[in-house]
Each structure stands twice: as structure tokens, then as C-alpha cells.
Amino acid sequence: KQEVTQIPAALSVPEGENLVLNCSFTDSAIYNLQWFRQDPGKGLTSLLLIQSSQREQTSGRLNASLDKSSGRSTLYIAASQPGDSATYLCAVLFGANSKLTFGKGITLSVRP
Amino acid sequence: DAGVIQSPRHEVTEMGQEVTLRCKPISGHDYLFWYRQTMMRGLELLIYFNNNVPIDDSGMPEDRFSAKMPNASFSTLKIQPSEPRDSAVYFCASSFGQYTYEQYFGPGTRLTVT
Numbered sequence: 001k002q003e004v005t006q007i008p009a010a011l012s013v014p015e016g017e018n019l020v021l022n023c024s025f026t027d028s029a030i031y032n033l034q035w036f037r038q039d040p041g042k043g044l045t046s047l048l049l050i051q052s053s054q055r056e057q058t059s060g061r062l063n064a065s066l067d068k069s070s071g072r073s074t075l076y077i078a079a080s081q082p083g084d085s086a087t088y089l090c091a092v093l094f095g096a097n098s099k100l101t102f103g104k105g106i107t108l109s110v111r112p
Numbered sequence: 113d114a115g116v117i118q119s120p121r122h123e124v125t126e127m128g129q130e131v132t133l134r135c136k137p138i139s140g141h142d143y144l145f146w147y148r149q150t151m152m153r154g155l156e157l158l159i160y161f162n163n164n165v166p167i168d169d170s171g172m173p174e175d176r177f178s179a180k181m182p183n184a185s186f187s188t189l190k191i192q193p194s195e196p197r198d199s200a201v202y203f204c205a206s207s208f209g210q211y212t213y214e215q216y217f218g219p220g221t222r223l224t225v226t
Contacts, residue, residue: 042219043203043205043220044217091155099171102154102155103154
């Protein structure tokens with residue numbers, strides 16, 4: 001069964017810290033991987049999309065990496081701010097015609 | 113563009129009643145997705161459409177669930193009859209292209225069935 005796992009479920013850090021959120025998946029033959037942000041009571045916002053041929057993507061203070069051979073992706077957040085507090089979800093497309101499989105997310109709290 | 117629009121934002125209904133959730137995708141997007149989110153199961157894809165045609169409804173949990181897309185700017189998800197276990201947040205998302213491009217999510221409809 002193709003699964004996406006995000007551990008831990010919650011994380012609390014002080015403002016200014018650089019942090020890494022992890023995502024693991026069961027099948028290395030993926031099509032692409034996306035990181036989403038979800039604020040309480042809101043929908044999901046796409047942060048970064050990494051195609052299977054890519055190793056990383058960057059947007060501002062965010063950097064996402066992809067290692068298909070180990071079945072892992074990481075989302076690096078530099079100089080975290082209280083406004084980064086949200087739930088971050090990883091989603092994997094295991095095949096071009098398959099469905100996005102979501103992890104359950106990591107709820108991040110950045111303390112002022 | 114106003115983004116993906118969903119209505120209602122909150123719905124409380126009694127078991128056995130019919131519930132209809134509505135979605136207006138972003139203009140120009142040719143794919144529309146319906147998801148359900150619960151604490152236990154996370155985010156699950158229920159069904160998706162391409163150019164108004166249902167492509168994959170294998171995620172629809174039971175025959176009580178049905179979805180339609182009569183035109184490019186409107187879709188509905190109907191539950192009849194509703195049950196307490198249907199309580200969840202239902203999201204609609206749209207994209208240009210199936211998965212090559214980003215999906216844009218609506219704010220969701222929080223459904224409570226008592």
C-alpha cells in the first residue's frame with residue numbers, strides 16, 4: 001500500500017530557529033511531491049511542487065528536497081517566524097494517473 | 113480571480129437529511145477535485161472531474177454520496193441520507209492540468225451531522 005508518513009505530528013520551536021519537517025513515502029517511483037500549508041479553519045495552500053526529476057525547490061525562506069531512493073522529502077524553513085505557525089502537509093503522486101496521497105501533516109507552532 | 117469558492121462554509125444537519133455542498137472552481141481550470149478531511153483519516157480524495165466529466169470516483173465512500181459538474185463553473189457534492197460519520201470538512205480544489213500544476217483549494221465546508 002502506498003503511504004505518506006509525517007512524524008512528528010506536532011512541533012514547537014522558538015522564533016528564529018531553522019527547522020526541518022520530514023515526509024517519508026513507501027514507493028520510490030513517484031511522479032511528483034507537493035508541500036502544502038493549512039491554517040486553522042482554512043483550505044490548503046500549495047507551497048512547493050517537486051517533480052520526480054528534481055532534487056529540490058526553493059521559495060523565499062522555504063526549501064524542499066526530494067530523495068526518491070530513500071523515500072524522503074524535507075521542508076526546510078529558515079529563520080522561523082510566528083506567522084509560520086500552521087499545519088504542513090506533504091502529498092505524493094505515485095503515478096501520473098493516480099491520486100495525490102496526503103500525509104496527516106505536522107502542526108508547527110513558532111513561539112515569539 | 114476570487115479563488116475557489118465553496119458554500120456553505122458551515123452546515124449542521126440531522127441524520128437522514130440530504131446535504132448539498134457547492135463549489136465554484138477558478139475560471140479556466142479544467143480539473144476539479146472533492147476531498148474530505150477528518151482527524152482520523154486525514155485528507156482523502158473522493159472524486160475528480162476533467163472538463164466536467166467524472167474521471168475517478170473510487171474514493172466516494174458509499175452510494176449515499178454523489179457528485180455532479182453540470183458546467184465548468186459549478187460542481188455539487190450531495191450526501192443522501194446523511195449520517196453522523198459523514199461529519200468532516202469537505203474541500204473542493206481546482207487546477208489547470210491534473211497534477212503537473214498546483215491545486216488551489218477552497219476554504220472548505222465544515223459538515224456536522226447530529
